[in-house]
Amino acid sequence: MDDRHGEHYGRVLLPKDCCMYSFRVDVPAQFRFPCQIESLEKKERAARETRPVKMEPAAGGGGGRQQASRRRPADLGLLALLCSSLLLNAIFLARHFLPPSRLLAGSGGGGGTCGLSWALQAAREAEAVAAVDCSGHGQAFIDGVAGEDGRPGCECNACFGGPDCSLRTPGCTADADSGNPLFLEPYWRRHAAASAVVFSGWHRMSYVTTDGRFQSVELERQIRRLHRAVGNAVADGKHMVFAAGSLQLINALVHALSPDADAGSPPARVVATAPYYGAYRVQTAMFDGREYRWGGTTARWANASRNSSTDGSFIEFVTSPNNPDAMLREPALRGSSAAIFDHAYYWPHFTHIPAPADEDVMLFTISKPSGHAGSRFGWALIRDEKVAKRALDYVSDSIMGASRDTQLRMLGIVKAMLASLHGEDDIFAFGHDVIRSRWRRLNAAVSRSRRISLQKIAPGNCTYFKRIREPSPAYAWVRCEREEDEDCHDALLKANIITRAGVGFEAGSRYTRISLLKSDDDFDVLMERVTDLVDAEKKDDAAPGSSSM
Numbered sequence: 001m002d003d004r005h006g007e008h009y010g011r012v013l014l015p016k017d018c019c020m021y022s023f024r025v026d027v028p029a030q031f032r033f034p035c036q037i038e039s040l041e042k043k044e045r046a047a048r049e050t051r052p053v054k055m056e057p058a059a060g061g062g063g064g065r066q067q068a069s070r071r072r073p074a075d076l077g078l079l080a081l082l083c084s085s086l087l088l089n090a091i092f093l094a095r096h097f098l099p100p101s102r103l104l105a106g107s108g109g110g111g112g113t114c115g116l117s118w119a120l121q122a123a124r125e126a127e128a129v130a131a132v133d134c135s136g137h138g139q140a141f142i143d144g145v146a147g148e149d150g151r152p153g154c155e156c157n158a159c160f161g162g163p164d165c166s167l168r169t170p171g172c173t174a175d176a177d178s179g180n181p182l183f184l185e186p187y188w189r190r191h192a193a194a195s196a197v198v199f200s201g202w203h204r205m206s207y208v209t210t211d212g213r214f215q216s217v218e219l220e221r222q223i224r225r226l227h228r229a230v231g232n233a234v235a236d237g238k239h240m241v242f243a244a245g246s247l248q249l250i251n252a253l254v255h256a257l258s259p260d261a262d263a264g265s266p267p268a269r270v271v272a273t274a275p276y277y278g279a280y281r282v283q284t285a286m287f288d289g290r291e292y293r294w295g296g297t298t299a300r301w302a303n304a305s306r307n308s309s310t311d312g313s314f315i316e317f318v319t320s321p322n323n324p325d326a327m328l329r330e331p332a333l334r335g336s337s338a339a340i341f342d343h344a345y346y347w348p349h350f351t352h353i354p355a356p357a358d359e360d361v362m363l364f365t366i367s368k369p370s371g372h373a374g375s376r377f378g379w380a381l382i383r384d385e386k387v388a389k390r391a392l393d394y395v396s397d398s399i400m401g402a403s404r405d406t407q408l409r410m411l412g413i414v415k416a417m418l419a420s421l422h423g424e425d426d427i428f429a430f431g432h433d434v435i436r437s438r439w440r441r442l443n444a445a446v447s448r449s450r451r452i453s454l455q456k457i458a459p460g461n462c463t464y465f466k467r468i469r470e471p472s473p474a475y476a477w478v479r480c481e482r483e484e485d486e487d488c489h490d491a492l493l494k495a496n497i498i499t500r501a502g503v504g505f506e507a508g509s510r511y512t513r514i515s516l517l518k519s520d521d522d523f524d525v526l527m528e529r530v531t532d533l534v535d536a537e538k539k540d541d542a543a544p545g546s547s548s549m
C-alpha cells in the first residue's frame with residue numbers, strides 16, 4: 001500500500017504547519033491538495049530520518065511495513081474493505097466541511113505552504129499571539145508591549161493581574177462606565193477563521209479606491225445586504241456615507257443639515273430629548289459656528305411658540321433605542337425641524353425590531369452590532385442627494401474618507417455576520433442571549449433593593465427573530481430612590497461601582513447609567529458589587545438607623 005495512503009486514512013487532523021483550514025480531513029494522495037501531500041511527505045521524511053537504522057526483530061513491536069508484509073491475504077482483504085469505507089467517509093467529510101473556495105485555494109499552490117509565501121509569517125504571528133494563554137482573563141495583542149523575550153505579554157481584564165492574568169484583585173471596583181462592546185469578543189474567538197483578515201503591505205496604498213472614491217463599493221453592497229437581511233433599515237434608495245466611527249458622523253450630519261453659512265439665515269439649533277447621548281452636545285458645542293449651535297433639550301422648545309426666522313431651524317437627534325434608557329423614540333419637535341435618527345442600537349441584540357427604519361437621515365455604527373469599536377467605523381443612510389453630498393464632503397475634507405484598512409476589515413466582519421444569520425452561530429442570537437441573561441441577573445439582584453431601581457422594558461415582537469423577545473438593553477438606567485442619594489453616581493461609587501452620571505445625559509443626578517456591554521469579567525465583578533450593595537441594604541434594614549453607603 002502506498003505510504004501516502006496507509007497511515008492517514010480517515011484521521012481528522014488539526015492544522016499544524018501548513019494549510020490554514022479550520023478543519024482538515026486527511027485523504028489519499030489523489031484526493032489531497034498539494035500542500036497536504038508536501039506537508040505529509042515532509043513529516044514522513046523527517047520520521048524516516050529519525051528512525052533507528054537497526055530495527056528490533058518484529059516481536060510484536062516491529063516496523064509497520066515489516067508487519068504488513070507478513071499479513072495474510074484474508075487480513076489484507078479485510079483491511080482493504082476497512083480502508084475503502086474510511087476513504088469514502090473521509091471524502092464525504094472533506095466535501096462537507098471544506099467550502100468550494102477552500103478546496104480551490106489549496107489546489108493551485110505549490111510548496112509546503114499551500115501556495116502561500118508572504119502571508120504565512122503574518123498568519124503565524126497572528127495565531128501565535130492569539131494562542132498566548134492569559135487564563136481567559138486577558139489577551140495578548142500583536143501590537144502589545146513586548147516583554148524581555150521580545151513577545152507581547154498578556155493585557156489583563158480589569159480586576160485581574162499577573163503575567164498570565166490568573167490573579168484576581170480582591171474587592172476590586174466594578175467599572176460599568178463605558179459602552180465598550182466586549183461582550184462580543186467570545187463570539188469572534190469562536191469564529192476566528194471567518195473573521196480573520198490578511199492583506200498585503202501594498203494593499204490600497206492610494207488615497208482613493210475603486211473609481212476614485214474614498215469608499216469601498218463592495219463594503220457598501222454588503223452593508224446594504226446586512227440591513228436587508230436583518231430588516232432593521234431600508235438602505236435601498238439611500239446614499240451611504242462612511243466615516244471614522246459614527247461619532248464623526250454626528251457633526252458631519254449636523255453640518256450637512258444646517259443652513260448655508262453664507263445664506264444669512266440664523267444658525268440651526270441642535271437639540272435632543274433628555275436623557276440623551278452626551279456626545280451630541282459635546283460635539284456640537286465643540287464645533288459651534290455660524291451654521292449651528294447647541295440648543296439644549298427639546299423640552300425647552302417643544303411647547304414654546306417657535307419663530308423660525310429668529311429662532312432658526314432645528315436639528316433634532318433622535319436615538320432609537322435610546323442611550324441610556326433603551327426606549328424606542330420618535331422626534332419631539334415637528335415643523336421646522338430636521339431629524340437625525342441615531343440607530344446605533346437598532347439591532348436584534350439590543351431591541352426587538354418592529355419594522356425597518358426608513359427615515360431621511362439615519363446613523364449606524366459597527367461598534368455595537370459586531371463589537372469592533374476599535375476599528376472606528378460608522379455609516380449614514382441619507383435620502384436626499386444634496387445632504388449626502390455635504391456629509392460626504394465633510395468626511396472627505398476632514399479625513400479623506402474612512403481608513404481603507406478599516407474598510408477591508410469591516411468587509412470581512414460584515415460578510416461573517418451575514419453568513420451567520422439565522423444559523424446556529426447567528427451573531428444576533430448570541431448577542432441577545434448574553435445581554436438578556438445579564439439584564440435578568442441584574443434585575444433579579446436589584447429587585448431585592450429599595451435603594452435603587454431600573455427602567456422597565458416590555459418584551460416586544462421582533463421581525464428578525466419572528467417571535468416576542470425578552471428585553472436586552474445595552475444599558476441599565478439606574479435611579480437612586482433614597483432621599484439622601486441625590487447623587488446616584490456618587491452613591492454607587494461609594495459601593496465600588498463606577499457608572500456614568502445622569503447629568504451627562506441631562507437627566508439629573510438622581511440617575512446613572514450601568515453598561516451591560518463590557519466583558520464577562522467586568523459583568524461578573526459588577527454583579528458581585530451590586531449584590532454586596534443590596535446585601536448591605538438588607539443589613540441596614542435589619543438594623544435601623546445605620547447606613548452602609
Ligand SMILES: Cc1ncc(COP(=O)(O)O)c(C=O)c1O
Nearest residue numbers: 179245246247323344365367378
Ligand atoms: C447612541 C450612540 N451613537 C453613537 C455612538 C458612537 O459610536 P462609534 O463607536 O461609531 O463612534 C455611540 C457610542 O456609544 C452611541 O451610544
